[in-house]
Amino acid sequence: MMNQDFVNIIETQQEEKGPSKWAGTLVEYMEMVQKEPKIAMLSPQRIYEMIMKEGVAPVADNRKTKGYEDLVRYKFFDGKIFGTYEAIHDIMKFLKASARRTETGKRILMMMGPVSSGKSTIAALIKRGLELYEQPIYRIQGCPIQEDPLHAIPLRNRDEWNEKLGVRIEGNLCPVCQLRLDENHTDENGLVRWHELPVEMFELSEQRRQGIGTFTPSDPKSQDITELIGKVNMSKLHMYGESDPRAYQFDGELQVSNRGIIEYIEILKADIKFHHVLITLAQEQVIKAPGFPQMSLDELILSHTNQTEFDKFKSDPANEALHDRMYYVKVPWNDTIKDEIEIYKKLIAESEFRNIHIAPGALEVAAQFAILTRLFPSKKINLIKKMKLYNDEYLEEFSKGKDKDIKIIREEGRTNNECMSGISPRFITNAINIALGQKENVETGDEKYKGCITALDMIRALRDNFEHHIGGQEKDLVMYKQLLTAKEESVASEYKEFAKKEVSKAFIHAFDDQAEELFLRYNVNNKAYCMDETVFDELSGEYREPDEKIMRAIEELIPVPNEAKREFRKGVFVYKADCLEQKKEWKWDTYNALKGAIEKKLMNDLKNVVTLSIANTTTTAPKVKARRNKALKTLMKKGYCEHCAKAQLGFVGEILRREN
Ligand SMILES: [Zn+2]
Numbered sequence: 293m294m295n296q297d298f299v300n301i302i303e304t305q306q307e308e309k310g311p312s313k314w315a316g317t318l319v320e321y322m323e324m325v326q327k328e329p330k331i332a333m334l335s336p337q338r339i340y341e342m343i344m345k346e347g348v349a350p351v352a353d354n355r356k357t358k359g360y361e362d363l364v365r366y367k368f369f370d371g372k373i374f375g376t377y378e379a380i381h382d383i384m385k386f387l388k389a390s391a392r393r394t395e396t397g398k399r400i401l402m403m404m405g406p407v408s409s410g411k412s413t414i415a416a417l418i419k420r421g422l423e424l425y426e427q428p429i430y431r432i433q434g435c436p437i438q439e440d441p442l443h444a445i446p447l448r449n450r451d452e453w454n455e456k457l458g459v460r461i462e463g464n465l466c467p468v469c470q471l472r473l474d475e476n477h478t479d480e481n482g483l484v485r486w487h488e489l490p491v492e493m494f495e496l497s498e499q500r501r502q503g504i505g506t507f508t509p510s511d512p513k514s515q516d517i518t519e520l521i522g523k524v525n526m527s528k529l530h531m532y533g534e535s536d537p538r539a540y541q542f543d544g545e546l547q548v549s550n551r552g553i554i555e556y557i558e559i560l561k562a563d564i565k566f567h568h569v570l571i572t573l574a575q576e577q578v579i580k581a582p583g584f585p586q587m588s589l590d591e592l593i594l595s596h597t598n599q600t601e602f603d604k605f606k607s608d609p610a611n612e613a614l615h616d617r618m619y620y621v622k623v624p625w626n627d628t629i630k631d632e633i634e635i636y637k638k639l640i641a642e643s644e645f646r647n648i649h650i651a652p653g654a655l656e657v658a659a660q661f662a663i664l665t666r667l668f669p670s671k672k673i674n675l676i677k678k679m680k681l682y683n684d685e686y687l688e689e690f691s692k693g694k695d696k697d698i699k700i701i702r703e704e705g706r707t708n709n710e711c712m713s714g715i716s717p718r719f720i721t722n723a724i725n726i727a728l729g730q731k732e733n734v735e736t737g738d739e740k741y742k743g744c745i746t747a748l749d750m751i752r753a754l755r756d757n758f759e760h761h762i763g764g765q766e767k768d769l770v771m772y773k774q775l776l777t778a779k780e781e782s783v784a785s786e787y788k789e790f791a792k793k794e795v796s797k798a799f800i801h802a803f804d805d806q807a808e809e810l811f812l813r814y815n816v817n818n819k820a821y822c823m824d825e826t827v828f829d830e831l832s833g834e835y836r837e838p839d840e841k842i843m844r845a846i847e848e849l850i851p852v853p854n855e856a857k858r859e860f861r862k863g864v865f866v867y868k869a870d871c872l873e874q875k876k877e878w879k880w881d882t883y884n885a886l887k888g889a890i891e892k893k894l895m896n897d898l899k900n901v902v903t904l905s906i907a908n909t910t911t912t913a914p915k916v917k918a919r920r921n922k923a924l925k926t927l928m929k930k931g932y933c934e935h936c937a938k939a940q941l942g943f944v945g946e947i948l949r950r951e952n
């Protein structure tokens with residue numbers, strides 16, 4: 293018996309999708325075009341509109357370098373492609389030019405970049421997008437290449453129809469449709485009743501080989517051009533004879549892809565004779581099958597290649613003529629930690645390792661490492677700072693005129709092929725998988741929780757993965773190891789600082805009674821200072837002048853120079869008054885500058901105590917234990933699990949002990 297619930301769901305889904313069938317005659321179709329010329333748009337326009345339909349979002353100004361002043365994020369790629377804004381910008385620019393049939397757009401679109409930089413994903417998203425795009429599309433019924441119905445309009449009448457329908461009709465009828473027109477739609481007086489040709493709605497589908505195709509070069513010696521342009525059907529040859537379209541199979545990949553897109557994988561590996569077919573298609577929108585007139589096709593040729601093949605191609609003078617027939621789009625790896633992390637997160641979410649806890653900092657160190665290996669070593673800025681700058685982190689020397697400086701550094705990077713070489717996301721995800729796999733076997737007794745991977749685990753996995761890194765030059769490997777684990781200016785040293793700060797903050801929280809006390813003392817003295825009053829000293833029971841030592845001990849950590857202290861104190865005093873007036877809290881962590889200074893002072897004062905509290909886990913002193921627990925809880929609120937919170941305390945405790 294059928295499950296009625298399921299049938300209901302299926303019927304609703306089909307209803308929501310709307311009708312995908314319409315059939316009529318060409319003249320009826322022309323009427324529809326007049327009302328809605330969009331249904332007749334050509335493939336580059338179609339793809340462009342499809343991407344635009346999802347909308348755009350702004351990107352940071354500092355990414356808008358020369359040539360990318362109008363850079364935006366196309367939401368169509370959201371959640372699948374991270375970063376890569378410039379490459380997509382270039383592709384959109386090409387589509388626009390191609391839709392307008394300008395010279396720029398009459399070329400082969402070629403994405404060029406290192407492995408797993410997103411080239412295939414971009415192609416796959418456009419192909420899937422076309423399958424799901426609800427803008428209807430029509431073809432001549434029974435045409436082997438699902439061709440544009442308007443091709444049947446006689447050449448001599450085109451100008452008139454162009455104007456009437458509001459479109460520009462391009463291309464000629466395919467041999468199959470021409471034959472049908474001659475045989476079935478021509479009356480005894482020789483009048484061609486082309487407007488009666490049957491037309492129908494159809495869907496672009498790679499599965500059904502309708503308007504979406506993929507071509508992968510194999511051995512250039514054995515690969516035949518028929519794979520692109522179709523071939524004679526031997527079984528029908530004796531029935532119809534040569535040059536009869538009924539004895540030809542128009543099922544080459546280029547014909548299949550008519551009205552949509554062909555993804556041409558590793559284009560430069562293919563034989564040069566294949567290139568010539570593609571170039572004619574891009575340039576004139578036609579291909580030639582032997583024995584037949586030229587066929588008009590309308591499709592985007594989206595090809596890709598890697599750096600090595602590209603360099604080989606470029607250095608061969610025989611290819612010179614091909615060069616300017618291609619429109620190159622560089623697809624580099626990410627230069628931004630945030631975007632790179634999204635790639636890893638997506639991978640983990642899709643894997644069996646979903647239930648393993650990833651400690652704060654673990655994916656960050658992996659992304660930092662990957663990006664450091666990709667950045668161009670500029671004389672203007674060291675690598676670590678450059679990485680932070682690209683990630684929009686605060687750097688003192690860039691607080692003013694920041695965007696302009698970043699743009700200059702980015703432009704320098706681009707001209708030096710930044711992010712076109714280095715460590716690939718694939719290398720990193722391998723390391724992540726290894727690290728995750730090792731944790732999976734840990735017995736935790738909790739179904740949902742399968743262990744935890746920390747930043748240190750990750751650094752170790754990355755380091756070990758070098759042994760499985762085939763390719764790459766020895767000097768690169770040495771440099772990569774440096775970037776990962778060197779004492780200074782490395783991922784490991786950065787992480788040390790991060791861990792220290794993280795734990796310090798957690799402890800400050802555990803000591804916030806003391807922070808509050810420091811704050812109060814500062815306040816009492818500051819108020820007296822600003823009001824020109826004296827302070828009542830509870831101990832001696834006497835009035836005395838405001839305590840400069842107490843105030844300066846904090847101010848020097850901000851730092852506020854002695855000559856500016858008066859202004860600073862007034863500022864604090866006014867801020868406090870504002871807070872109280874607006875009934876806002878006035879606590880030790882309300883005013884940012886004071887908060888930072890109090891944290892620093894406490895850390896200095898308490899370094900020994902903290903070290904002690906971290907280290908002495910078996911201590912019975914309840915106060916120490918309570919503080920340690922409070923610090924752990926603070927860490928857990930920030931995304932640590934119990935395991936990695938404890939590991940983090942242990943790690944920092946060890947660092948502090950060594951520093952003492
Ligand atoms: Zn046709």
Ligand SMILES: [Zn+2]
Pocket residue numbers: 649650651743744745932933934935936937
């Ligand atoms: Zn954890």
